[in-house]
């Protein structure tokens with residue numbers, strides 16, 4: 001247990017609402033190892049994003065958490081804001097759903113990658129620029145050395161998501177959380193991004209938490225799967241277990257909704 | 268941009284600007300591009316040239332009056348006809364090679380010199396007020412829009428109060444009851460105190476939109492501090508709105524200063540001011556219409572140029588952000 005990179009135990013998130021406090025995440029536990037991928041699936045509103053945000057201490061104001069979140073044995077839950085800031089984007093990075101609005105339209109993409117890098121690693125502007133170019137090459141942006149000085153609107157949606165991934169990986173995090181990183185992209189681009197993530201993961205050994213409501217995506221990328229329903233972790237196990245022998249009614253419903261998955265599992 | 272319920276317009280009222288609906292929707296419109304577009308627009312260029320002349324007049328006032336020969340406070344009793352109650356000699360209010368814009372009736376002060384020095388007062392007060400309202404409006408707008416909650420409540424209530432307040436009446440009351448002291452500074456403070464909510468309201472709304480944009484969340488998730496989020500991520504995307512709102516507020520402040528001086532609560536004599544000149548010309552307008560026409564024309568053209576220029580800048584920025 002202790003050799004696991006990232007351990008979440010009995011994580012509960014309570015949000016204040018007009019109807020009183022609501023548990024949007026209830027007693028969620030999972031582990032992610034180095035070079036390991038955990039997929040979190042569930043329908044919209046099941047608490048997937050809240051789980052991810054709780055890990056980074058990015059919950060909306062007034063939220064309460066309990067349980068334990070440990071990275072390399074270090075407790076993150078209840079840490080001070082300053083402490084968490086040094087973790088965010090450094091040891092744990094996050095990629096968001098919408099690549100079109102995840103980049104600040106005011107700055108060139110290079111500058112945004114550089115800023116993220118220098119915030120944690122310091123160093124000269126020139127060194128950071130080199131890091132930015134290398135990061136963009138790594139996610140296969142053609143002609144990266146020239147394109148660092150372009151603005152976000154000069155890139156396609158898929159390229160922007162690649163840039164977000166480049167930014168997330170530039171500080172070599174030990175854990176990357178991708179919250180529906182391909183939902184806004186079309187299917188072929190989706191496949192490329194997934195391939196890229198898998199490839200980068202084998203190169204760097206980063207642990208990956210992949211959030212989606214697309215079971216087809218999960219089956220192609222994740223080793224372990226957590227299924228969530230209305231904040232409850234209804235099923236947790238290896239991908240084969242969950243897909244071939246779903247123990248929970250909810251998982252079966254999800255699987256039935258995606259006929260393609262059955263074909264794949266049959267193989 | 269929603270317009271709040273009916274309220275009485277005041278001299279301070281900054282035109283409600285229809286800014287590009289989605290702040291930060293595109294790349295920044297560079298200053299060079301704004302200037303380039305303006306230079307190719309004849310009307311904008313004309314306004315720019317006129318404003319440049321006024322600004323140069325204001326900056327080099329002492330030099331210019333040395334050239335023209337008469338200072339703003341020198342009496343030329345030779346230029347007025349004391350038998351006729353002080354009407355200037357000659358037609359058109361005494362315009363001559365000696366006095367380029369004629370002289371003031373009754374005491375014969377040189378109008379050109381007074382216009383030049385008046386430009387100084389108007390521009391200094393209007394620009395200072397613009398800078399002060401700009402800072403107050405941006406800071407409070409950002410605070411209210413970013414932190415929301417009680418911070419927003421407190422700031423918004425103050426803004427509502429200031430905007431609903433009969434500002435002009437209050438300004439007249441406060442300025443006439445306070446000791447003369449440093450009138451220009453007092454004017455700037457009073458104008459700004461009532462002027463900032465109009466900018467802050469726009470900034471607040473746009474900050475709220477921007478704060479919810481994913482790039483702010485993404486920056487937070489990569490370890491940025493709140494200060495960095497506000498000043499590095501949000502503020503630059505407000506640049507267009509700030510430029511447009513502030514440019515369009517300058518003519519309003521020039522008008523307010525002139526209005527208050529006209530009412531006798533602005534800058535104190537003998538300091539020259541366009542509003543004051545218009546005010547004293549009122550009793551002479553039938554015998555010496557030029558005394559009214561000259562400061563009136565300068566005030567009108569300055570306000571018009573600033574308004575036209577502000578509009579042009581807005582359309583350049585809007586077009587830039589739409590692409």
Ligand SMILES: Nc1ncnc2c1ncn2[C@@H]1O[C@H](COP(=O)(O)OP(=O)(O)OP(=O)(O)O)[C@@H](O)[C@H]1O
Pocket residue numbers: 015016017024042043044045046047048049050051060213
């Ligand atoms: N600021 C908030 N205040 C109160 N409740 C919230 C807030 N944000 C989200 N919620 C609630 O928390 C629950 C979980 O939301 P979450 O964003 O984690 O869903 P999700 O699984 O990521 O869904 P999606 O697939 O649509 O992204 C939802 O029921 C939602 O209504």
Ligand SMILES: [Mg+2]
Pocket residue numbers: 048049050179
């Ligand atoms: Mg979500």
